[in-house]
Amino acid sequence: MEKKFQALRVIATLFKVLAVIIVIAAIIAAVAGVVSFAVSHRGLGLSRLGLFSGINFLIGGLISGLFLYGFGELIYLLLAIEENTRAYRLPPGPPQNQQS
Structure with a gap:
């Protein structure tokens, strides 16, 4: 079965x-940030502020x-749901002969 929505697959991969x-x-x-703040403010006792900014980053x-x-995984999930739905909606193949 052919894969549809190739652009969405590329976009999802780019997000990831x-x-x-x-x-x-x-x-x-x-x-x-922590290292640079600690070096530039060595004697001021403000190293906790540098630590907090580093933690925020x-x-x-x-x-x-x-x-x-x-979000990238969500796009892949939606694509998988679409593929499974399309595969389910396809007409069944020809009946097979049952030989006993």
Whole structure:
């Protein structure tokens, strides 16, 4: 059976790839933010603020990545439902001879 909606499959895959890129970028941004803030504000005692901003980067990136990945999976789910529905609605094949 031919696969329909190739553009939707590409879009769903792009959502999933983008989600992974966002999560990786969030982890890098969180680590870089904490390190850079700690280096630039060494004697001020504000390292907790840098830690909180790093955690915010991390949480925001993880949530964004999770939602984008879930949206890509949702598109694949809807495509699978469409394929199964179309396969169910097809007329049955010719009757087979039963020989005893």
